[in-house]
Amino acid sequence: MILRSVLYASLVVLFALHNDLWLWHDASNWLGLPAGFAYHVLYCLAVSGLMFLLVRYAWPSLLDEN
Amino acid sequence: MTLFVIAIYFALVLLVSVLSHRLFRGTGEDYFVASRTIGPFLLLMSLFGTHMTAFSLLGASAESYHIGIGVFGLMASSSAIVAPAVFFFIGIKFWSAGKRNGFLTQVQFFRSRWESDLVGLLLFVILVAFLIPYLLIGVMGGGVTLHQISGGSIPEWLGSLFVCAIILFYVSYGGLRGTVWANTFQTLVFITLGALTFVIILRSLGGLTQALEQVRESHAFLLVRGEHIQPLTHLSYAFIGLSAGMFPHISMHWLTARSALTFRAPIVLYPLCIAVVWIPSVLLGVVGRISFPDLHGPEANSILVRMIEVHAPEVLAGLLAAGVLAAVMSSLDSQVLAVGTMFTQDIVRHYGFHDRMTERQQILYGRIFIAAIIGVAFLLSLVSNRSIFKLGIWSFTGFAALFPIAAAACYWKRSTAAGVIASIATVAVLWLGFFLHGWQTPGYTVANTGLMPVAIILPASAVALVIGSWLSRPPSTAALTRFFPDS
Numbered sequence: 001m002i003l004r005s006v007l008y009a010s011l012v013v014l015f016a017l018h019n020d021l022w023l024w025h026d027a028s029n030w031l032g033l034p035a036g037f038a039y040h041v042l043y044c045l046a047v048s049g050l051m052f053l054l055v056r057y058a059w060p061s062l063l064d065e066n
Numbered sequence: 067m068t069l070f071v072i073a074i075y076f077a078l079v080l081l082v083s084v085l086s087h088r089l090f091r092g093t094g095e096d097y098f099v100a101s102r103t104i105g106p107f108l109l110l111m112s113l114f115g116t117h118m119t120a121f122s123l124l125g126a127s128a129e130s131y132h133i134g135i136g137v138f139g140l141m142a143s144s145s146a147i148v149a150p151a152v153f154f155f156i157g158i159k160f161w162s163a164g165k166r167n168g169f170l171t172q173v174q175f176f177r178s179r180w181e182s183d184l185v186g187l188l189l190f191v192i193l194v195a196f197l198i199p200y201l202l203i204g205v206m207g208g209g210v211t212l213h214q215i216s217g218g219s220i221p222e223w224l225g226s227l228f229v230c231a232i233i234l235f236y237v238s239y240g241g242l243r244g245t246v247w248a249n250t251f252q253t254l255v256f257i258t259l260g261a262l263t264f265v266i267i268l269r270s271l272g273g274l275t276q277a278l279e280q281v282r283e284s285h286a287f288l289l290v291r292g293e294h295i296q297p298l299t300h301l302s303y304a305f306i307g308l309s310a311g312m313f314p315h316i317s318m319h320w321l322t323a324r325s326a327l328t329f330r331a332p333i334v335l336y337p338l339c340i341a342v343v344w345i346p347s348v349l350l351g352v353v354g355r356i357s358f359p360d361l362h363g364p365e366a367n368s369i370l371v372r373m374i375e376v377h378a379p380e381v382l383a384g385l386l387a388a389g390v391l392a393a394v395m396s397s398l399d400s401q402v403l404a405v406g407t408m409f410t411q412d413i414v415r416h417y418g419f420h421d422r423m424t425e426r427q428q429i430l431y432g433r434i435f436i437a438a439i440i441g442v443a444f445l446l447s448l449v450s451n452r453s454i455f456k457l458g459i460w461s462f463t464g465f466a467a468l469f470p471i472a473a474a475a476c477y478w479k480r481s482t483a484a485g486v487i488a489s490i491a492t493v494a495v496l497w498l499g500f501f502l503h504g505w506q507t508p509g510y511t512v513a514n515t516g517l518m519p520v521a522i523i524l525p526a527s528a529v530a531l532v533i534g535s536w537l538s539r540p541p542s543t544a545a546l547t548r549f550f551p552d553s
Contacts, residue, residue, distance in 0.1 A: 015147055018139070019301055024291045027282075032275050034289040037135040037348070040143040044341040047147045048334055054154060055330045 004058040010050055018043065068215050071384025075255070075391065076232055079248050083236035086247035090240070094428030097241035098170045098407050104246055104322040106331035112246040112319050113332055114339050115253035115396035117149065117310060120207045121458065122343050123260060123390050128366040130351030134288030136295040137351070140303050142344035146337035148307030153333050156311045157320045159476040161329070163549055164321045172317040173412040179475045181545050182483035183416075188490050189471075190412050193314050196464040197401060198443075199457035204398035205230060205447040208391060214371060215387035223448055229391070230444045233399045237406075237440075238433040242322060245399050252392035257342055259389035263374065263382060264346030268353075270377035277353040285355045296516030305520045309465035311472040314408060315400035402443070406436035460501055467493045467523040470531050478535075479546050485535030492530040496523045 023036045030038035095101055104112070130137045160175060169175045172193070177186030205226050212225030236244050271277040281288055291300070310316050323329060354369040357376055361369065374383050410431040415423045471489055474481035500519040504510030511517055
């Protein structure tokens with residue numbers, strides 16, 4: 001139950017982190033890409049990782065699986 | 067050469083559909099939800115193909131040409147978190163209730179959840195109303211694509227007619243299973259060809275680093291969000307992704323899942339699929355400034371095609387056109403089938419036959435409505451002008467604003483039919499108000515604040531739902547037991 005809550009909270013935090021205001025005017029490069037672009041590519045990877053944890057550890061337990 | 071590649075693509079789509087028909091069981095449930103037998107890979111591909119439209123390829127590159135790399139955060143990574151979250155929190159519950167109660171449509175789910183024919187009817191009307199412009203965009207997009215890639219030798223109306231005819235064949239013949247198989251093939255086509263185009267063009271430009279360096283020297287503003295994308299726009303765009311929770315064509319695909327576990331792979335892999343498709347689209351739009359620095363307004367819609375003409379062999383033009391058509395058709399087919407299913411199940415079967423139709427009647431009516439809807443969409447496309455393309459974001463806004471209804475259906479036992487009706491009325495009124503005020507203004511935001519209308523309509527819809535529910539009698543225990551078996 002605690003893990004489930006932590007994962008749900010992580011989802012909210014990750015949603016908030018979508019708004020990367022600190023990179024708004026950043027013209028530097030990360031991994032050969034503009035910082036504001038690279039951030040959102042990495043963001044997609046992070047979302048996929050969190051989704052993996054959600055389906056692994058916070059799967060709705062009372063669903064009809066048959 | 068280009069048209070030859072397109073012809074091969076169409077032939078393969080039809081072949082895939084014909085092959086899928088060998089599994090047809092002759093029942094209504096098989097025709098409309100593939101007997102709920104679809105596995106994880108097909109579910110991922112069909113959901114993704116249905117959700118991603120031609121905009122992901124052509125529109126995204128055009129938008130990036132104008133405003134730069136910020137388009138990825140605005141439209142791609144926002145969907146990357148919102149869409150799979152919607153699948154996780156809404157999709158699985160919707161599937162579970164659908165399987166337990168034998169639902170074939172979204173409207174059946176909501177009507178039964180709140181035991182109200184009026185809720186079902188109002189939702190039917192508003193969902194179809196929001197879907198029609200979206201459907202028209204697909205029909206017209208198919209025509210425009212074939213017109214462009216044929217160098218103008220195929221008129222737009224003929225291109226639209228051709229796309230409609232192909233879709234009519236495989237959707238009416240194969241039902242949802244045929245559509246899922248065709249979607250899977252189409253999704254693989256546009257993912258693969260998008261990546262291939264990206265690699266070939268970048269190689270021609272001397273590699274990604276060199277291309278971005280050239281952009282930095284001449285159009286540095288494209289590599290930051292800066293002043294041309296407002297943070298409030300970026301924030302409120304994320305709410306548009308909630309539309310996935312109310313799209314009839316997405317919920318139709320949810321119902322096809324073999325089990326709840328089938329959703330796991332689509333939920334985890336969806337953000338990666340979005341990245342794979344949008345990274346090339348956005349970057350090619352940005353580096354397109356190197357070869358074509360002075361395109362204005364809608365001229366940039368063809369930036370991808372222009373880049374291919376200059377930097378890639380002719381065969382690639384045909385392959386890319388096939389990719390774009392794949393993206394158009396993989397959404398259009400599911401939308402047509404969803405509307406056809408809703409007319410058959412929610413209107414004819416429910417009101418005309420009092421929910422008693424034979425399997426054969428259901429399939430027959432389904433096919434008649436699919437043909438009628440494609441026919442009407444095609445005819446409307448002949449009299450609609452290009453400004454219909456502006457309606458896309460408004461259509462998404464409407465669906466997203468209805469999202470509180472899906473959330474309440476799955477999680478709020480105290481919600482009532484009166485609350486839902488209040489929510490629908492609020493969305494209809496506010497949406498119409500904003501639409502009349504802003505649809506002619508490109509990039510319209512509320513009072514020029516950067517805030518998208520969805521950020522106002524969505525919370526208003528939720529508040530109306532809550533107030534309407536609290537002011538009305540609680541739902542019956544019988545209804546709650548059907549939807550919350552654990553309670």
